Amino acid sequence: MRIIAGKYKGYVLKQPRLEPTRPTTNIAKEALFSIIDNYFNFDNIRFLDLFGGTGSITYEFASRGCTDITTVELHQQAVQFIRKTSEKLEMEGHRVLQMDVFEFINNTNEQFDIIFAGPPYKMPFLDTLPDVILQNQIIEGQGWFILEHDPKYNFDDHPHLWRRKNYGQTNFSIFVNEIQQHEA
Helix, strand or coil, rough: EEEECCCCCCEEEECCCCCCCCCCHHHHHHHHHHHCCCCCCCCHCCEEEEEECCCCHHHHHHHHHCCCCEEEEECCCHHHHHHHHHHCCCEEEEEEEEEEEHHHHHCCCCCCCEEEEEECCCCCCCHHHHHHHCCCCCCCEEEEEEECCCCCCCCCCCCCCCEEEECCCCCEEEECCCCHHHCC
16 A cells, blocks of 8 residues: 555555555545545645544545644554554644544534545445534535445435445545535
């Protein structure tokens, strides 16, 4: 696993095997960031990484210039790895919270421009995440909630789904507050 672009491009993540993490593949990350790059200036966004895992998505945002990053991860080994890597990369404005994602969502008063969730594919209630995020109003204005999931989940009829991309067994569904903001 490596960082694919920005100031940390090429940095190899030597993460230990962390259960129950499932890092996003480099191919899927490249595809996802080619979409994000067209809509956002990384210097000016607040980013939230839910189910941080190895921190792979967090590091991509930091590498591209994002300096307001929150990573939420429950498992202690994963949190330790993320913190150690963040320190090694000397990331600015990065906080790591060891806590349950749903507890964070239900108790935060913050809003974020981009929220990414890469939960374990077998997580119960994975299909409720878009509604929980939207109901708690943590997407800032024209921001995005990006959910990584396997093909068995289909959000095509969700009223806030803006775009879905499929990369083999990895799907990204992008949800927004208001669909008309993003239609051209």
